[in-house]
Amino acid sequence: MFGSRRGRKPFIAAAALLLGFMAWxxxxxxxSGPLVKEAAFRVPDGSSLSSVAAKLEAEGAISSATAFKLRARVLGMGSKVKAGEFALPAGASMAQVFRLLTGDEVLRRFVTVPEGMPSIMVYERLMANPLLSGEIAVPAEGSILPDTYEIQRGESRQAVVARMQAAMKQALAEEWAKRGKNAVVQSPQEAIILASIVEKETGKASERTMVAGLYSNRVREGMRLQADPTIIYPITKGKPLGRRILQSEIRAVNDYNTYTMAGLPKGPITNPGRDSIAAVTNPADTDVLYMVADGSGGHAFAKTLDEHNANVAKWFKIRKERGDF
Incomplete structure (x- = not known):
């Protein structure tokens, strides 16, 4: 009886030690961990648990890489860390960190190219993005498909441009394959050029096919397109002019100004969206040849010059009443 009690003491001590270890x-x-504020943490492709743990400790997200690895292997249920960028909250415990790095809550980052953004502004937007790396040249005008693109921290700007250009090639090929019999454009490049003018001439989605039909008629008739954005492009490379167009600029002779030349300019004047490309490959079946702003954000269309002059008079009256001049 007495000896039995002595035998239980080491067992109790060992059990207490084990319980203490398990509690620890x-x-x-x-x-709670050592992070004092939310931090972004990137797991490179092919990272092991050991390399991630060392990186977490080096960046102050955990206090011990060794303790993190040991606990992750025992308590992690076989889950593996994933490549990507993750947002670690302030005070995140090792359990929280591991759950985030093995889950689907990857921190996603995007860059958006709006419809009608010229390449010089795409270049400036990408160069100003601190998450991207490397230098790029200004992309060829009309080669970028306006859209929202996911990017990764540290990704090269050239890789992002390549994705944008690949998207444009695919969209153009798809729309070109669906072109209608009334399309005046003779090649995919001509489609991009005319689509860029349509993109700049109207921000109203419902008007795109009508504007495309009007310009298609003018090309077919050998008329001058007389599109104001083609005057501006050689001056600003597509950026807003910020003032009225001068008479000398209207009369300027160059490869873009459609007031002094018939047909299409030598190249696109912006990066058109897919809807504008679709509009010029399947323009509205219409007889209109003229348009002018109608004061509501859209245009008044006309088949004859007399009708057009009447619409212009209405527009000037609206502008005068508005105090534009």
Whole structure:
């Protein structure tokens, strides 16, 4: 009886030690970590648990890489860390960090190219993005498909441009394959050029096919397109002019100004969206040849010069009443 009690003492001590270890082991997994504010953490492709743990410790997200690895292997249920960028909250425990790095809550970052953004502004937007790396040249005008693109921290700007250009090639090929019999454009490049003019001439989605039909008629008739954005492009490379167009600029002779030349300019004047490309490959079946702003954000269309002059008079009256001049 007496000896039996002595035998239980080492067992009790060992059990207490084990319980203490388990409390430390589990407690350390769930206790708040050292991060004082939210931080982005990137896991490179092909990273091992050991390399991620070392990186977490180096960046101050956990207090011990060794303790993190040990607990992750025992308590992580076989889950593996994923490549990507993750947002780690302030005070994140090891358990929270591991759950985030093995889950689907990847921090996603995007860059948007709006419809009608010229290449010089795409260049400036990408160069100003601090998450991207490397230098790029200004992309060829009309080669970028306006859209929202996901990017990764540290990704090269050239890789992003390549994705944007690949998207444009695909969209153009798809729309070109669906072109109608009334399309006046003779090649995909001509489609991009005319689509860029349509894109700049109207911001109203419902008008795109009508504007495309009007310009298609003018090309077919050998008329001058007389599109104001083609005057501006050689001056600003597509950026807003910020003032009225001068008479000398209207009379300027160059490869873009459709007031002094018939047909299409030598190249696109912006990056058109897919809807504008679709509009010029399937323009409205219409007889209109003229348009002028109608004061509501859209245009008044006309088949004859007399009708057009009447619409212009209405527009000037609206502008005068508005105090434009």
């Amino acid at each position: 082991f589990l407690g350390g997994w769930y206790v």
